[in-house]
Amino acid sequence: MKNKQKLVAAAAILVLLHLIIFFAGFVAPYNPASQNRDFPFAPPTRIHFVDTHGHLHFRPFVYQYTNRPDSFSEYVEVHEREYPIQFLAQGAGYKIAGFVPSSIHLFGIEGEAQIFLAGTDSFGRDQFSRILYGGQLSLAAGLLATAISLFLGLLVGCVSGFYGRWIDESAMRLVELFLVLPWLYFLLAVRSFLPLHISPVQAFFLLVGVIGTIGWARPARLIRGVVLSAKSRGYVLASRWFGASDFYILRRHVLPHTYGVLLTQAALLVPQYIVAEVTLSFLGLGLGEPAPSWGNLLANLQEYNVMASYWWMFAPALALVIVSFGYLKVANAIHEHLQSGSI
Numbered sequence: 001m002k003n004k005q006k007l008v009a010a011a012a013i014l015v016l017l018h019l020i021i022f023f024a025g026f027v028a029p030y031n032p033a034s035q036n037r038d039f040p041f042a043p044p045t046r047i048h049f050v051d052t053h054g055h056l057h058f059r060p061f062v063y064q065y066t067n068r069p070d071s072f073s074e075y076v077e078v079h080e081r082e083y084p085i086q087f088l089a090q091g092a093g094y095k096i097a098g099f100v101p102s103s104i105h106l107f108g109i110e111g112e113a114q115i116f117l118a119g120t121d122s123f124g125r126d127q128f129s130r131i132l133y134g135g136q137l138s139l140a141a142g143l144l145a146t147a148i149s150l151f152l153g154l155l156v157g158c159v160s161g162f163y164g165r166w167i168d169e170s171a172m173r174l175v176e177l178f179l180v181l182p183w184l185y186f187l188l189a190v191r192s193f194l195p196l197h198i199s200p201v202q203a204f205f206l207l208v209g210v211i212g213t214i215g216w217a218r219p220a221r222l223i224r225g226v227v228l229s230a231k232s233r234g235y236v237l238a239s240r241w242f243g244a245s246d247f248y249i250l251r252r253h254v255l256p257h258t259y260g261v262l263l264t265q266a267a268l269l270v271p272q273y274i275v276a277e278v279t280l281s282f283l284g285l286g287l288g289e290p291a292p293s294w295g296n297l298l299a300n301l302q303e304y305n306v307m308a309s310y311w312w313m314f315a316p317a318l319a320l321v322i323v324s325f326g327y328l329k330v331a332n333a334i335h336e337h338l339q340s341g342s343i
Helices: 002-022 127-163 165-180 183-192 200-212 217-231 234-241 246-282 294-302 304-309 311-339
Strands: 048-050 056-067 075-096 100-109
Touching: 002 127, 002 311, 127 165, 127 200, 127 217, 127 246, 127 294, 127 311, 165 217, 200 246, 217 246, 234 246, 246 294, 246 311, 294 304, 294 311
Parallel strands: none
Antiparallel strands: 048 056, 056 075, 075 100
């Protein structure tokens, strides 16, 4: 029961993170592409409950930022007026799930003030909004690439383990080749041979395809071991004696044994592939501007003055760590659940 509670808790947190990123248009206060050139490299906005006169406000508020005279990207708060944070506020239009138009945001500011929870970049774009929208692309890349790897791994592992002989020998030699390859360098080498000047949509699917077709080897080996164990069980042999087809045996008796391995591998591969997308985009080989992703958001840190002076530009890395940690907690909980014999 304890292992099941840990699994449910980890999965619930991970689902919550995905919902926040999926509904980025609702949660984010601004359009990720909108620029405010008056606020380059603005620090995160301070949220206040007590004003300068010591009065307590039940509704949180912010003060307007203004540039400090004779300085660049140095700001001070103007305490002449408080700007309450409005919840379910009207703002820039967006589409829920890419289809349903809406302009309602979780929070916002009315008036001249701005709210930048994670600061802004060199163009005055809100980092918090860009992190949420960038998470959609990075998570989608990780999930789709994982689906490709698990499909290939399931196909090769099942065929190899079920039929054996020369099919198994050939498949396992190929698996060993992919296992010994340093995947990051191999990924960089493969991506460097592909076209660079392509549209963001083409770059996204190309990136997903490259990442997904590299990491199938480990799932294939694990699934092969499960299939080898499952096909020698008594009820499988009985089904074969009664004339059941190979497809029926695989679907009915063998594949259910692989579900636990598939879930564990999915929870492990998704953060790895997100990191792969971030790495390629950071190096300029993945998704580029204007489409935001965690990789090209972190690419701003390639400039030393940005890395040294504006600490909030590391915020996409924090989002990456939180999501990766959530997946690893789920993988660990699934593993413990499997060890207890519950799956």
